[in-house]
Amino acid sequence: MEKLTIATLKAMYRNNKTTPQALIETIIERAERDRPMNIWIVPPSLSFIQPYLDGLAGKDPERYPLWGIPFAIKDNIDLEGLPTTAGCPAYAYTPTQSAEVVTRLIEAGAIPVGKTNLDQFATGLVGTRSPYGETHNALIPELVSGGSSSGSAVAVARGQAVFALGTDTAGSGRVPAALNDLIGYKSAIGDWPVDGVVPACASLDCVTVFTSTLEDAYLVDAVARTERDTAPGARAYRSVASDRPRKLLLPKGPLHFYGDYRDAYQTAWDKAVKRLEQCGIPIEYIDGEIFGKVSSILYDGPWIAERWADLGEFVESHPGEIFPVTERVLRSSKDLGYDAASVFTALHQLRDYKAQTDVLLRDAVLVMPTCGGTYARTQVAADPVATNSDMGRYTNHCNLLDLSAIAVPSDYAGERLPFGITMFTLRGQDRQLRGAAAEFLNTEAIELAVCGLHMRGFPLEKQLLDCGASFLRPDRTAPCYRLLRLGTQPPKPGLIRSEPGSSIDLEIWRIPLHRLGDLIRQVPAPLGLGKIRLQNGGEVTGFICEPYAELGGEDITRFGGWAAAERSWEQSRQNSNPVTG
Numbered sequence: 001m002e003k004l005t006i007a008t009l010k011a012m013y014r015n016n017k018t019t020p021q022a023l024i025e026t027i028i029e030r031a032e033r034d035r036p037m038n039i040w041i042v043p044p045s046l047s048f049i050q051p052y053l054d055g056l057a058g059k060d061p062e063r064y065p066l067w068g069i070p071f072a073i074k075d076n077i078d079l080e081g082l083p084t085t086a087g088c089p090a091y092a093y094t095p096t097q098s099a100e101v102v103t104r105l106i107e108a109g110a111i112p113v114g115k116t117n118l119d120q121f122a123t124g125l126v127g128t129r130s131p132y133g134e135t136h137n138a139l140i141p142e143l144v145s146g147g148s149s150s151g152s153a154v155a156v157a158r159g160q161a162v163f164a165l166g167t168d169t170a171g172s173g174r175v176p177a178a179l180n181d182l183i184g185y186k187s188a189i190g191d192w193p194v195d196g197v198v199p200a201c202a203s204l205d206c207v208t209v210f211t212s213t214l215e216d217a218y219l220v221d222a223v224a225r226t227e228r229d230t231a232p233g234a235r236a237y238r239s240v241a242s243d244r245p246r247k248l249l250l251p252k253g254p255l256h257f258y259g260d261y262r263d264a265y266q267t268a269w270d271k272a273v274k275r276l277e278q279c280g281i282p283i284e285y286i287d288g289e290i291f292g293k294v295s296s297i298l299y300d301g302p303w304i305a306e307r308w309a310d311l312g313e314f315v316e317s318h319p320g321e322i323f324p325v326t327e328r329v330l331r332s333s334k335d336l337g338y339d340a341a342s343v344f345t346a347l348h349q350l351r352d353y354k355a356q357t358d359v360l361l362r363d364a365v366l367v368m369p370t371c372g373g374t375y376a377r378t379q380v381a382a383d384p385v386a387t388n389s390d391m392g393r394y395t396n397h398c399n400l401l402d403l404s405a406i407a408v409p410s411d412y413a414g415e416r417l418p419f420g421i422t423m424f425t426l427r428g429q430d431r432q433l434r435g436a437a438a439e440f441l442n443t444e445a446i447e448l449a450v451c452g453l454h455m456r457g458f459p460l461e462k463q464l465l466d467c468g469a470s471f472l473r474p475d476r477t478a479p480c481y482r483l484l485r486l487g488t489q490p491p492k493p494g495l496i497r498s499e500p501g502s503s504i505d506l507e508i509w510r511i512p513l514h515r516l517g518d519l520i521r522q523v524p525a526p527l528g529l530g531k532i533r534l535q536n537g538g539e540v541t542g543f544i545c546e547p548y549a550e551l552g553g554e555d556i557t558r559f560g561g562w563a564a565a566e567r568s569w570e571q572s573r574q575n576s577n578p579v580t581g
Helices: 006-014 020-033 046-058 100-107 150-157 175-179 214-225 262-277 289-300 304-317 324-336 340-360 377-382 384-391 430-441 461-466 513-520 547-552 562-576
Strands: 040-042 070-074 111-116 163-168 183-186 206-211 247-251 283-286 364-369 403-409 420-426 445-450 470-476 481-486 492-497 505-512 527-533 539-545
Touching: 006 214, 020 046, 020 070, 020 111, 040 150, 046 111, 070 150, 100 111, 100 163, 100 214, 111 150, 150 163, 150 175, 150 206, 163 214, 175 183, 175 403, 175 420, 183 214, 206 214, 214 403, 214 430, 247 262, 262 364, 289 340, 304 324, 324 384, 364 430, 377 384, 403 430, 420 430, 445 513, 481 547, 481 562, 492 527, 492 539, 492 547, 505 513, 505 562
Parallel strands: 070 111, 070 163, 247 283, 247 364, 445 539
Antiparallel strands: 040 111, 163 206, 183 206, 183 403, 364 420, 403 420, 445 505, 470 505, 481 492, 527 539
Protein backbone atom coordinates (compact mmCIF):
# COMPACT_ATOMS: atom_id res chain seq x y z
CA MET A 1 0.00 0.00 0.00
CA GLU A 2 1.05 3.63 -0.51
CA LYS A 3 -0.51 5.59 2.34
CA LEU A 4 -0.02 9.35 2.43
CA THR A 5 -0.17 11.77 5.36
CA ILE A 6 -0.75 15.49 5.60
CA ALA A 7 2.58 16.09 7.37
CA THR A 8 4.42 14.13 4.70
CA LEU A 9 2.92 16.08 1.83
CA LYS A 10 3.56 19.43 3.50
CA ALA A 11 7.22 18.44 3.93
CA MET A 12 7.43 17.28 0.31
CA TYR A 13 5.97 20.56 -0.93
CA ARG A 14 8.34 22.62 1.22
CA ASN A 15 11.36 20.62 0.02
CA ASN A 16 10.27 20.76 -3.63
CA LYS A 17 9.99 16.96 -3.76
CA THR A 18 6.66 17.16 -5.53
CA THR A 19 3.91 19.58 -6.47
CA PRO A 20 0.13 19.28 -6.17
CA GLN A 21 -0.04 18.93 -9.95
CA ALA A 22 2.46 16.04 -10.02
CA LEU A 23 0.77 14.35 -7.08
CA ILE A 24 -2.65 14.44 -8.73
CA GLU A 25 -1.20 12.92 -11.88
CA THR A 26 0.24 10.09 -9.74
CA ILE A 27 -3.15 9.59 -8.08
CA ILE A 28 -4.85 9.36 -11.47
CA GLU A 29 -2.36 6.65 -12.47
CA ARG A 30 -2.97 4.72 -9.24
CA ALA A 31 -6.74 4.93 -9.70
CA GLU A 32 -6.42 3.52 -13.20
CA ARG A 33 -4.14 0.74 -11.91
CA ASP A 34 -6.71 -0.20 -9.25
CA ARG A 35 -9.78 0.14 -11.47
CA PRO A 36 -10.77 -3.57 -10.97
CA MET A 37 -11.10 -2.87 -7.22
CA ASN A 38 -14.22 -0.72 -7.86
CA ILE A 39 -13.09 2.13 -5.62
CA TRP A 40 -14.55 5.02 -7.60
CA ILE A 41 -17.85 6.03 -9.17
CA VAL A 42 -16.36 9.26 -10.52
CA PRO A 43 -12.61 8.52 -10.66
CA PRO A 44 -9.84 11.13 -10.43
CA SER A 45 -9.50 13.18 -13.63
CA LEU A 46 -7.82 16.48 -14.46
CA SER A 47 -11.01 17.47 -16.29
CA PHE A 48 -12.60 18.50 -12.98
CA ILE A 49 -9.56 18.61 -10.63
CA GLN A 50 -7.54 21.19 -12.57
CA PRO A 51 -9.58 24.24 -11.46
CA TYR A 52 -8.93 23.31 -7.81
CA LEU A 53 -5.20 22.97 -8.56
CA ASP A 54 -5.20 26.34 -10.31
CA GLY A 55 -6.95 27.88 -7.31
CA LEU A 56 -4.00 27.06 -5.04
CA ALA A 57 -1.78 29.59 -6.80
CA GLY A 58 -3.04 32.55 -4.79
CA LYS A 59 -3.08 30.82 -1.44
CA ASP A 60 -0.25 30.86 1.12
CA PRO A 61 0.37 27.22 2.17
CA GLU A 62 1.16 28.37 5.70
CA ARG A 63 -2.25 29.98 6.13
CA TYR A 64 -4.34 27.18 4.63
CA PRO A 65 -4.05 24.03 6.78
CA LEU A 66 -5.04 21.63 3.97
CA TRP A 67 -3.22 23.37 1.10
CA GLY A 68 -2.65 20.87 -1.70
CA ILE A 69 -4.04 17.89 0.26
CA PRO A 70 -6.09 15.55 -1.99
CA PHE A 71 -9.27 14.04 -0.55
CA ALA A 72 -11.98 11.67 -1.73
CA ILE A 73 -15.73 12.12 -1.27
CA LYS A 74 -18.28 9.38 -0.73
CA ASP A 75 -20.84 9.57 -3.50
CA ASN A 76 -23.73 10.46 -1.25
CA ILE A 77 -22.06 13.81 -0.48
CA ASP A 78 -22.39 16.64 -2.98
CA LEU A 79 -19.48 18.10 -4.95
CA GLU A 80 -20.50 20.96 -7.23
CA GLY A 81 -20.60 20.00 -10.88
CA LEU A 82 -20.19 16.23 -10.42
CA PRO A 83 -23.12 13.81 -10.23
CA THR A 84 -24.23 12.46 -6.86
CA THR A 85 -25.61 8.94 -7.28
CA ALA A 86 -25.73 7.49 -3.74
CA GLY A 87 -24.79 4.27 -5.52
CA CYS A 88 -27.91 4.28 -7.71
CA PRO A 89 -27.62 5.48 -11.34
CA ALA A 90 -31.34 6.22 -11.57
CA TYR A 91 -31.11 8.53 -8.55
CA ALA A 92 -28.26 10.65 -9.98
CA TYR A 93 -28.41 14.45 -9.96
CA THR A 94 -25.77 17.13 -10.46
CA PRO A 95 -25.63 19.60 -7.56
CA THR A 96 -25.06 23.31 -8.19
CA GLN A 97 -23.17 23.69 -4.92
CA SER A 98 -21.05 21.43 -2.75
CA ALA A 99 -22.04 20.04 0.63
CA GLU A 100 -21.15 22.43 3.42
CA VAL A 101 -18.41 20.18 4.84
CA VAL A 102 -16.83 19.82 1.38
CA THR A 103 -16.87 23.60 0.93
CA ARG A 104 -15.09 24.09 4.25
CA LEU A 105 -12.37 21.63 3.28
CA ILE A 106 -11.84 23.18 -0.15
CA GLU A 107 -11.66 26.66 1.35
CA ALA A 108 -8.92 25.32 3.66
CA GLY A 109 -6.92 24.34 0.56
CA ALA A 110 -7.90 20.69 0.09
CA ILE A 111 -8.28 19.22 -3.41
CA PRO A 112 -11.29 16.96 -4.16
CA VAL A 113 -10.19 14.11 -6.42
CA GLY A 114 -13.36 12.09 -7.05
CA LYS A 115 -16.54 10.41 -5.81
CA THR A 116 -16.19 6.98 -4.19
CA ASN A 117 -18.25 3.80 -4.37
CA LEU A 118 -20.61 2.83 -1.54
CA ASP A 119 -23.29 0.41 -0.48
CA GLN A 120 -26.31 1.83 -2.28
CA PHE A 121 -28.05 4.62 -0.33
CA ALA A 122 -25.50 3.99 2.47
CA THR A 123 -27.48 0.90 3.44
CA GLY A 124 -24.94 -1.76 4.37
CA LEU A 125 -21.67 -2.43 6.18
CA VAL A 126 -19.99 -4.71 3.64
CA GLY A 127 -19.16 -2.69 0.50
CA THR A 128 -20.77 -5.17 -1.89
CA ARG A 129 -24.24 -3.64 -2.38
CA SER A 130 -23.46 -1.47 -5.38
CA PRO A 131 -24.32 -1.64 -9.08
CA TYR A 132 -20.88 -0.09 -9.64
CA GLY A 133 -19.24 -3.29 -8.44
CA GLU A 134 -18.08 -4.76 -5.15
CA THR A 135 -15.29 -2.70 -3.60
CA HIS A 136 -12.32 -4.95 -2.83
CA ASN A 137 -10.50 -4.93 0.48
CA ALA A 138 -7.25 -2.92 0.21
CA LEU A 139 -5.08 -5.74 1.60
CA ILE A 140 -6.84 -9.00 0.69
CA PRO A 141 -9.08 -8.38 -2.36
CA GLU A 142 -11.17 -11.51 -1.73
CA LEU A 143 -12.46 -10.06 1.55
CA VAL A 144 -15.06 -7.35 2.02
CA SER A 145 -13.90 -3.76 2.25
CA GLY A 146 -16.55 -2.84 4.79
CA GLY A 147 -19.24 -0.32 4.06
CA SER A 148 -21.11 1.65 3.37
CA SER A 149 -18.15 4.03 2.94
CA SER A 150 -16.22 1.35 1.10
CA GLY A 151 -14.52 3.31 -1.68
CA SER A 152 -13.52 6.14 0.64
CA ALA A 153 -11.59 3.84 2.97
CA VAL A 154 -9.89 1.88 0.20
CA ALA A 155 -8.92 5.09 -1.62
CA VAL A 156 -6.95 6.22 1.44
CA ALA A 157 -5.47 2.78 2.06
CA ARG A 158 -4.30 2.55 -1.56
CA GLY A 159 -2.70 6.01 -1.63
CA GLN A 160 -5.30 7.64 -3.88
CA ALA A 161 -6.26 10.25 -1.28
CA VAL A 162 -4.69 11.52 1.92
CA PHE A 163 -8.07 11.52 3.62
CA ALA A 164 -11.60 10.69 2.57
CA LEU A 165 -15.09 11.63 3.65
CA GLY A 166 -17.55 8.91 4.51
CA THR A 167 -20.87 8.88 6.29
CA ASP A 168 -21.92 6.95 9.36
CA THR A 169 -25.36 5.91 10.54
CA ALA A 170 -24.66 2.47 12.01
CA GLY A 171 -20.89 2.08 11.61
CA SER A 172 -20.14 3.03 8.02
CA GLY A 173 -17.33 5.36 9.04
CA ARG A 174 -15.70 2.81 11.35
CA VAL A 175 -16.08 -0.72 9.92
CA PRO A 176 -14.19 0.12 6.67
CA ALA A 177 -11.45 1.76 8.76
CA ALA A 178 -10.90 -1.43 10.75
CA LEU A 179 -10.88 -3.70 7.70
CA ASN A 180 -8.40 -1.50 5.79
CA ASP A 181 -5.99 -0.55 8.62
CA LEU A 182 -7.05 3.09 8.99
CA ILE A 183 -8.25 5.66 11.49
CA GLY A 184 -11.99 6.31 11.25
CA TYR A 185 -13.33 9.31 13.17
CA LYS A 186 -16.98 10.18 13.78
CA SER A 187 -18.00 13.24 15.78
CA ALA A 188 -21.26 13.54 17.68
CA ILE A 189 -24.39 14.21 15.63
CA GLY A 190 -24.42 17.81 14.36
CA ASP A 191 -20.78 18.63 15.12
CA TRP A 192 -20.08 18.40 11.38
CA PRO A 193 -22.64 19.85 8.94
CA VAL A 194 -24.71 17.40 6.88
CA ASP A 195 -26.13 19.90 4.38
CA GLY A 196 -25.74 18.40 0.92
CA VAL A 197 -25.65 14.78 2.14
CA VAL A 198 -28.17 12.25 0.82
CA PRO A 199 -29.94 11.01 3.97
CA ALA A 200 -29.77 7.39 5.03
CA CYS A 201 -31.41 7.92 8.40
CA ALA A 202 -31.53 11.69 8.66
CA SER A 203 -31.80 12.02 12.45
CA LEU A 204 -28.67 9.86 12.94
CA ASP A 205 -26.43 10.57 9.93
CA CYS A 206 -22.91 11.91 10.42
CA VAL A 207 -20.14 12.80 7.98
CA THR A 208 -16.88 11.07 8.92
CA VAL A 209 -13.23 10.95 7.89
CA PHE A 210 -10.73 8.19 7.10
CA THR A 211 -7.01 8.91 7.58
CA SER A 212 -3.72 7.12 8.16
CA THR A 213 -2.87 9.02 11.36
CA LEU A 214 -4.67 10.34 14.40
CA GLU A 215 -3.19 13.80 13.79
CA ASP A 216 -4.67 13.96 10.30
CA ALA A 217 -8.12 12.98 11.56
CA TYR A 218 -8.17 15.78 14.10
CA LEU A 219 -6.83 18.37 11.67
CA VAL A 220 -9.69 17.56 9.28
CA ASP A 221 -12.05 17.65 12.25
CA ALA A 222 -10.84 21.15 13.16
CA VAL A 223 -11.57 22.38 9.62
CA ALA A 224 -14.95 20.62 9.41
CA ARG A 225 -16.11 22.13 12.73
CA THR A 226 -15.01 25.68 11.97
CA GLU A 227 -17.84 27.98 10.94
CA ARG A 228 -17.35 30.00 7.75
CA ASP A 229 -17.58 33.33 9.56
CA THR A 230 -14.29 34.84 8.38
CA ALA A 231 -12.37 34.97 5.14
CA PRO A 232 -10.53 31.79 4.13
CA GLY A 233 -6.93 31.93 5.31
CA ALA A 234 -7.87 34.13 8.27
CA ARG A 235 -9.76 31.53 10.27
CA ALA A 236 -8.48 30.13 13.55
CA TYR A 237 -8.72 26.37 13.11
CA ARG A 238 -8.56 24.83 16.57
CA SER A 239 -7.99 21.12 16.94
CA VAL A 240 -9.53 19.22 19.84
CA ALA A 241 -7.18 19.12 22.82
CA SER A 242 -6.11 15.83 24.39
CA ASP A 243 -6.83 14.66 27.92
CA ARG A 244 -6.80 11.31 29.71
CA PRO A 245 -10.23 9.92 30.62
CA ARG A 246 -10.94 8.95 34.20
CA LYS A 247 -11.33 5.32 33.17
CA LEU A 248 -11.76 2.90 30.29
CA LEU A 249 -14.85 0.72 30.12
CA LEU A 250 -14.52 -2.76 28.59
CA PRO A 251 -17.29 -5.33 28.13
CA LYS A 252 -16.98 -8.22 30.53
CA GLY A 253 -17.68 -11.82 29.66
CA PRO A 254 -17.06 -13.51 26.32
CA LEU A 255 -17.61 -11.44 23.18
CA HIS A 256 -19.10 -12.76 19.95
CA PHE A 257 -16.68 -13.34 17.08
CA TYR A 258 -17.77 -14.61 13.69
CA GLY A 259 -16.63 -15.79 10.28
CA ASP A 260 -13.66 -17.89 9.23
CA TYR A 261 -11.26 -15.61 11.11
CA ARG A 262 -13.15 -15.61 14.41
CA ASP A 263 -10.32 -17.23 16.40
CA ALA A 264 -7.74 -14.81 15.00
CA TYR A 265 -9.98 -11.86 15.86
CA GLN A 266 -10.47 -13.20 19.38
CA THR A 267 -6.70 -13.40 19.83
CA ALA A 268 -6.25 -9.90 18.42
CA TRP A 269 -8.86 -8.55 20.86
CA ASP A 270 -7.06 -10.22 23.75
CA LYS A 271 -3.84 -8.50 22.65
CA ALA A 272 -5.67 -5.19 22.40
CA VAL A 273 -6.91 -5.58 25.98
CA LYS A 274 -3.33 -6.15 27.15
CA ARG A 275 -2.26 -2.98 25.37
CA LEU A 276 -5.11 -1.08 26.99
CA GLU A 277 -3.94 -2.32 30.38
CA GLN A 278 -0.53 -0.78 29.66
CA CYS A 279 -2.00 2.66 29.02
CA GLY A 280 -2.05 3.47 32.71
CA ILE A 281 -5.74 4.42 32.63
CA PRO A 282 -7.94 2.53 35.15
CA ILE A 283 -10.07 -0.16 33.51
CA GLU A 284 -13.57 -1.14 34.61
CA TYR A 285 -15.36 -4.15 33.15
CA ILE A 286 -19.06 -3.61 32.57
CA ASP A 287 -22.09 -5.51 31.37
CA GLY A 288 -22.39 -4.52 27.71
CA GLU A 289 -25.93 -5.83 27.33
CA ILE A 290 -27.39 -2.32 27.24
CA PHE A 291 -25.46 -1.52 24.05
CA GLY A 292 -26.85 -4.64 22.41
CA LYS A 293 -30.35 -3.52 23.33
CA VAL A 294 -29.76 -0.11 21.79
CA SER A 295 -28.38 -1.72 18.62
CA SER A 296 -31.49 -3.85 18.24
CA ILE A 297 -33.63 -0.72 18.13
CA LEU A 298 -31.85 0.54 15.02
CA TYR A 299 -32.57 -2.26 12.54
CA ASP A 300 -35.06 -4.37 14.46
CA GLY A 301 -37.13 -1.34 15.36
CA PRO A 302 -38.93 1.59 13.74
CA TRP A 303 -35.84 3.67 12.86
CA ILE A 304 -35.70 1.73 9.63
CA ALA A 305 -38.95 3.53 8.80
CA GLU A 306 -37.04 6.81 8.65
CA ARG A 307 -35.09 5.44 5.70
CA TRP A 308 -38.33 4.55 3.96
CA ALA A 309 -39.69 8.04 4.65
CA ASP A 310 -36.75 9.55 2.77
CA LEU A 311 -36.44 7.02 -0.05
CA GLY A 312 -39.72 5.10 -0.26
CA GLU A 313 -41.29 7.25 -2.94
CA PHE A 314 -38.20 6.86 -5.14
CA VAL A 315 -38.13 3.09 -4.63
CA GLU A 316 -41.81 2.75 -5.50
CA SER A 317 -41.47 4.86 -8.64
CA HIS A 318 -38.34 3.09 -9.96
CA PRO A 319 -39.11 -0.63 -10.09
CA GLY A 320 -36.08 -2.71 -11.00
CA GLU A 321 -33.66 0.19 -10.49
CA ILE A 322 -32.70 -0.60 -6.88
CA PHE A 323 -30.02 -3.08 -5.83
CA PRO A 324 -32.07 -6.14 -4.73
CA VAL A 325 -30.79 -6.53 -1.16
CA THR A 326 -30.96 -2.76 -0.64
CA GLU A 327 -34.60 -2.67 -1.70
CA ARG A 328 -35.29 -5.62 0.59
CA VAL A 329 -33.83 -3.72 3.56
CA LEU A 330 -35.60 -0.47 2.73
CA ARG A 331 -38.98 -2.18 2.29
CA SER A 332 -38.67 -4.07 5.56
CA SER A 333 -40.10 -1.20 7.62
CA LYS A 334 -43.16 -1.04 5.39
CA ASP A 335 -43.57 -4.80 5.43
CA LEU A 336 -43.22 -4.93 9.23
CA GLY A 337 -45.93 -2.30 9.60
CA TYR A 338 -44.31 0.11 12.07
CA ASP A 339 -46.77 2.77 13.18
CA ALA A 340 -46.60 5.93 15.30
CA ALA A 341 -47.11 3.96 18.51
CA SER A 342 -44.10 1.75 17.79
CA VAL A 343 -41.97 4.82 17.11
CA PHE A 344 -42.87 6.43 20.43
CA THR A 345 -42.38 3.18 22.30
CA ALA A 346 -38.87 2.93 20.86
CA LEU A 347 -38.16 6.58 21.65
CA HIS A 348 -39.12 6.05 25.28
CA GLN A 349 -36.90 2.95 25.47
CA LEU A 350 -34.01 4.85 23.95
CA ARG A 351 -34.46 7.73 26.39
CA ASP A 352 -34.09 5.31 29.30
CA TYR A 353 -31.03 3.64 27.74
CA LYS A 354 -29.42 7.01 27.08
CA ALA A 355 -29.96 8.13 30.68
CA GLN A 356 -28.14 5.01 31.86
CA THR A 357 -25.25 5.38 29.44
CA ASP A 358 -24.87 9.09 30.18
CA VAL A 359 -24.06 8.15 33.77
CA LEU A 360 -21.91 5.19 32.77
CA LEU A 361 -19.76 7.12 30.29
CA ARG A 362 -19.26 10.35 32.23
CA ASP A 363 -15.51 11.13 32.00
CA ALA A 364 -15.00 7.60 30.65
CA VAL A 365 -14.27 5.96 27.30
CA LEU A 366 -15.94 2.73 26.18
CA VAL A 367 -13.78 0.33 24.15
CA MET A 368 -15.02 -2.49 21.91
CA PRO A 369 -13.75 -4.39 18.88
CA THR A 370 -14.74 -2.48 15.76
CA CYS A 371 -15.59 -5.79 14.07
CA GLY A 372 -15.78 -9.29 15.50
CA GLY A 373 -14.63 -10.83 12.24
CA THR A 374 -14.84 -10.44 8.50
CA TYR A 375 -16.11 -12.30 5.47
CA ALA A 376 -15.14 -13.16 1.94
CA ARG A 377 -17.19 -11.31 -0.65
CA THR A 378 -18.52 -14.66 -1.85
CA GLN A 379 -19.81 -15.42 1.65
CA VAL A 380 -21.67 -12.12 1.73
CA ALA A 381 -23.22 -12.87 -1.65
CA ALA A 382 -24.49 -16.21 -0.29
CA ASP A 383 -26.03 -14.69 2.84
CA PRO A 384 -26.17 -10.90 2.44
CA VAL A 385 -28.38 -10.00 5.42
CA ALA A 386 -26.89 -12.12 8.21
CA THR A 387 -23.27 -11.33 7.30
CA ASN A 388 -24.05 -7.62 7.13
CA SER A 389 -25.78 -7.75 10.52
CA ASP A 390 -22.71 -9.35 12.08
CA MET A 391 -20.51 -6.49 10.90
CA GLY A 392 -22.58 -4.00 12.90
CA ARG A 393 -22.65 -5.92 16.17
CA TYR A 394 -20.27 -3.51 17.93
CA THR A 395 -21.13 -0.32 16.01
CA ASN A 396 -24.91 0.07 15.73
CA HIS A 397 -25.48 1.61 19.17
CA CYS A 398 -23.25 4.64 18.62
CA ASN A 399 -25.40 7.23 16.87
CA LEU A 400 -28.61 6.36 18.69
CA LEU A 401 -26.78 7.28 21.91
CA ASP A 402 -25.23 10.37 20.25
CA LEU A 403 -21.67 9.27 20.99
CA SER A 404 -18.41 10.37 19.42
CA ALA A 405 -16.25 7.48 18.23
CA ILE A 406 -12.84 6.76 16.79
CA ALA A 407 -11.77 3.48 15.23
CA VAL A 408 -8.04 2.83 15.54
CA PRO A 409 -5.82 -0.02 14.30
CA SER A 410 -4.47 -2.60 16.73
CA ASP A 411 -2.21 -5.64 16.25
CA TYR A 412 -3.00 -7.53 13.07
CA ALA A 413 -5.15 -10.64 13.41
CA GLY A 414 -3.06 -12.40 10.74
CA GLU A 415 -0.93 -11.74 7.71
CA ARG A 416 -2.43 -8.74 5.85
CA LEU A 417 -5.48 -9.08 8.14
CA PRO A 418 -6.00 -5.84 10.10
CA PHE A 419 -7.83 -5.69 13.39
CA GLY A 420 -9.06 -2.55 15.13
CA ILE A 421 -10.87 -1.28 18.19
CA THR A 422 -13.34 1.57 18.56
CA MET A 423 -13.42 4.04 21.42
CA PHE A 424 -16.70 5.77 22.29
CA THR A 425 -17.49 8.71 24.51
CA LEU A 426 -20.28 11.18 25.24
CA ARG A 427 -20.93 14.33 23.27
CA GLY A 428 -18.57 17.04 24.48
CA GLN A 429 -15.91 14.61 25.77
CA ASP A 430 -13.75 14.61 22.64
CA ARG A 431 -10.69 15.56 24.69
CA GLN A 432 -10.89 12.26 26.55
CA LEU A 433 -11.52 10.35 23.32
CA ARG A 434 -8.43 11.78 21.67
CA GLY A 435 -6.34 11.21 24.80
CA ALA A 436 -7.36 7.57 25.10
CA ALA A 437 -6.70 6.90 21.40
CA ALA A 438 -3.25 8.48 21.60
CA GLU A 439 -2.36 6.48 24.70
CA PHE A 440 -3.40 3.24 22.99
CA LEU A 441 -1.53 3.94 19.78
CA ASN A 442 1.61 4.81 21.73
CA THR A 443 1.72 1.68 23.87
CA GLU A 444 4.41 -0.88 23.08
CA ALA A 445 6.04 1.59 20.69
CA ILE A 446 9.54 2.99 20.54
CA GLU A 447 11.05 6.17 19.19
CA LEU A 448 13.15 5.64 16.07
CA ALA A 449 15.59 8.14 14.57
CA VAL A 450 15.97 8.28 10.78
CA CYS A 451 18.33 10.52 8.82
CA GLY A 452 17.79 9.75 5.13
CA LEU A 453 15.41 8.08 2.73
CA HIS A 454 12.95 7.18 5.53
CA MET A 455 12.32 10.85 6.33
CA ARG A 456 9.11 12.55 5.30
CA GLY A 457 8.92 13.16 1.60
CA PHE A 458 11.62 10.64 0.68
CA PRO A 459 11.07 7.34 -1.14
CA LEU A 460 11.30 4.95 1.84
CA GLU A 461 8.95 6.85 4.14
CA LYS A 462 6.19 4.49 2.98
CA GLN A 463 8.02 1.62 4.71
CA LEU A 464 7.52 3.41 8.03
CA LEU A 465 3.88 4.22 7.28
CA ASP A 466 3.15 0.64 6.26
CA CYS A 467 4.55 -0.47 9.63
CA GLY A 468 2.15 1.84 11.49
CA ALA A 469 4.81 4.41 12.40
CA SER A 470 3.94 8.07 12.97
CA PHE A 471 6.12 11.15 12.75
CA LEU A 472 6.89 12.84 16.08
CA ARG A 473 9.36 15.68 15.58
CA PRO A 474 12.51 16.93 13.85
CA ASP A 475 15.69 16.67 15.94
CA ARG A 476 19.49 16.71 15.69
CA THR A 477 22.29 14.46 16.85
CA ALA A 478 24.90 15.48 19.36
CA PRO A 479 27.99 16.95 17.60
CA CYS A 480 29.78 13.62 17.37
CA TYR A 481 28.72 12.16 14.01
CA ARG A 482 29.67 12.18 10.36
CA LEU A 483 27.29 11.61 7.44
CA LEU A 484 28.26 9.58 4.37
CA ARG A 485 26.69 9.30 0.94
CA LEU A 486 26.82 5.58 0.29
CA GLY A 487 27.46 4.20 -3.17
CA THR A 488 24.16 2.33 -3.30
CA GLN A 489 21.35 2.54 -5.82
CA PRO A 490 19.60 4.70 -5.03
CA PRO A 491 22.21 6.62 -2.98
CA LYS A 492 21.44 6.70 0.73
CA PRO A 493 23.10 8.21 3.79
CA GLY A 494 25.08 6.45 6.48
CA LEU A 495 25.46 7.95 9.98
CA ILE A 496 28.77 7.11 11.70
CA ARG A 497 29.86 7.99 15.24
CA SER A 498 32.97 10.18 15.07
CA GLU A 499 35.02 12.27 17.50
CA PRO A 500 35.36 15.07 16.52
CA GLY A 501 32.15 15.29 14.53
CA SER A 502 29.14 17.43 13.76
CA SER A 503 25.43 17.66 14.56
CA ILE A 504 23.23 16.01 11.91
CA ASP A 505 19.53 16.54 11.14
CA LEU A 506 17.20 13.68 12.15
CA GLU A 507 13.51 12.87 12.28
CA ILE A 508 12.09 11.03 15.25
CA TRP A 509 9.26 8.60 14.55
CA ARG A 510 7.24 6.35 16.82
CA ILE A 511 6.89 2.77 15.59
CA PRO A 512 4.96 -0.12 17.18
CA LEU A 513 7.48 -2.47 18.72
CA HIS A 514 5.92 -5.53 17.11
CA ARG A 515 6.37 -3.97 13.63
CA LEU A 516 10.03 -3.03 14.09
CA GLY A 517 11.18 -6.40 12.76
CA ASP A 518 9.14 -5.89 9.58
CA LEU A 519 11.01 -2.63 8.99
CA ILE A 520 14.48 -3.99 9.78
CA ARG A 521 14.05 -6.83 7.30
CA GLN A 522 13.79 -4.19 4.55
CA VAL A 523 17.03 -2.40 5.53
CA PRO A 524 20.19 -3.70 3.82
CA ALA A 525 23.77 -3.64 5.11
CA PRO A 526 25.79 -1.62 5.96
CA LEU A 527 22.89 -0.03 7.82
CA GLY A 528 21.58 -1.31 11.14
CA LEU A 529 20.09 -0.20 14.43
CA GLY A 530 21.99 1.33 17.32
CA LYS A 531 21.80 4.07 19.93
CA ILE A 532 22.12 7.65 18.70
CA ARG A 533 23.00 10.54 21.01
CA LEU A 534 20.78 13.60 20.60
CA GLN A 535 21.74 17.24 20.95
CA ASN A 536 19.84 17.44 24.25
CA GLY A 537 22.01 14.68 25.73
CA GLY A 538 19.41 11.91 25.45
CA GLU A 539 19.62 8.72 23.43
CA VAL A 540 17.26 7.14 20.93
CA THR A 541 17.28 4.01 18.79
CA GLY A 542 18.06 4.81 15.17
CA PHE A 543 19.71 3.83 11.92
CA ILE A 544 23.52 3.82 12.03
CA CYS A 545 26.14 2.69 9.54
CA GLU A 546 28.96 0.19 9.96
CA PRO A 547 32.40 1.88 9.71
CA TYR A 548 33.58 -0.21 6.75
CA ALA A 549 31.21 1.81 4.53
CA GLU A 550 33.64 4.75 4.76
CA LEU A 551 35.81 3.06 2.12
CA GLY A 552 33.35 3.71 -0.70
CA GLY A 553 31.31 6.56 0.73
CA GLU A 554 31.46 10.33 0.19
CA ASP A 555 31.64 12.48 3.33
CA ILE A 556 28.71 14.92 3.23
CA THR A 557 28.83 16.02 6.87
CA ARG A 558 29.26 19.65 5.78
CA PHE A 559 25.63 19.82 4.69
CA GLY A 560 24.33 19.02 8.17
CA GLY A 561 21.77 16.52 6.91
CA TRP A 562 20.48 14.52 3.97
CA ALA A 563 17.72 16.93 2.99
CA ALA A 564 20.14 19.87 2.82
CA ALA A 565 22.54 17.78 0.73
CA GLU A 566 19.73 16.83 -1.64
CA ARG A 567 18.75 20.47 -2.07
CA SER A 568 22.36 21.39 -2.87
CA TRP A 569 22.69 18.61 -5.46
CA GLU A 570 19.40 19.59 -7.06
CA GLN A 571 20.52 23.21 -7.30
CA SER A 572 23.79 22.10 -8.88
CA ARG A 573 21.92 20.01 -11.44
CA GLN A 574 19.71 22.97 -12.35
CA ASN A 575 22.72 25.28 -12.70
CA SER A 576 24.50 22.81 -14.96
CA ASN A 577 21.41 22.27 -17.15
CA PRO A 578 19.83 25.72 -17.61
CA VAL A 579 16.55 25.95 -19.46
CA THR A 580 17.04 27.46 -22.88
CA GLY A 581 14.51 28.71 -25.33
